[in-house]
Amino acid sequence: MNAESDERRGTAATVVPGSVSGDGQKSERELGSRAPRFIRSSRVLHLSWQVGIFVVGLAVVGAGIVMLPLPGPGWLVIFGGMAIWATEFVWAQLVLRWTRRKVTEAAQRALDPKVRRRNIVLTAVGLVIMVVLVGIYVWKFGVVMPWKIDE
Template sequence: MEFGYVGLMCAERDYRPVGSRAPRFIKASRPLHLSWQVVIFLLGLAVVAGGVVLLPLPGPGWLVIFAGIGLWATEFPWAQRVLHWTKRKVLEWTHWVKERREERRRRKQAQRVR
C-alpha cells in the first residue's frame, strides 16, 4: 500500500467544495463581499505572521500558521487547496511514523525471542 493513497483517502472523506463560505447576505453585495475578503485576509495575515514569530520561540508556531491558513480557507479557494494538501501530507506522515514504530516493535520482540 502506498502512503500517498492512504492520506488521499482519509483527507477526501471530509473534503468540501472550494469557494467562499461567507454568509449569503454578504455574498449578495459585491462591495460588501470584497470588504469581507479584505478583513479575512488581514486577520489571516496577522495570525500567520504571529505563527512565523513563534517558530524560533518555544510555542506552537506551525499550529498557529495552519490556523491562519484555515482562516484564509474560509474565503479563498487557493488556501482551501493548500489546507487540503497539508492535511493529506500530515496524514501520510502519521501513517509512515506508525508503520516505522510497528516495525521497530516487531524487531525488538524478535530479538527478545532469540
C-alpha cells in the same frame, strides 16, 4: 477565482464535511467562499469581507512566524491563520487539503511495524553515539564545562 464565489451563482456546496459519498469514499467540501449569504449578495460587501479575512489571517500567520524562533506554538498558529484564509480563499483551501493529506500519509507510514522498528533502532543507535561522545568528552576534559571561566 474572483471576489464572486461559485455559491453566489447558485452552485452552493451541498457536501457536508466528513460525509461519505455513494462510492464509499470520504468527499470534501466544494471550494469557494463560506461567507454568509447576505455578504455574498453584495460585491462591495463581499470584497471588503475578503480584505478583512485576509488581514486577520495575515496577522495570525505573522504571529506564528514570530513564534517559530520564540517560545510558542508557531506551526499551530500558522496553520490556524491558513484555516482563517481557507474560509474565503480557494488557494488556502487547496494548501490545507494538501497538508491534511500529507499528514495523514505520514501518520499511516509511522504506524507501519517495519517503519516503527527502524525508527526505534535508529533512535537507539543515536543515543549510543551520544553517550559515547559525552563519555569521551568527560574522560578527556573532566566534568568541568567549557564555559566556566575562573579568570
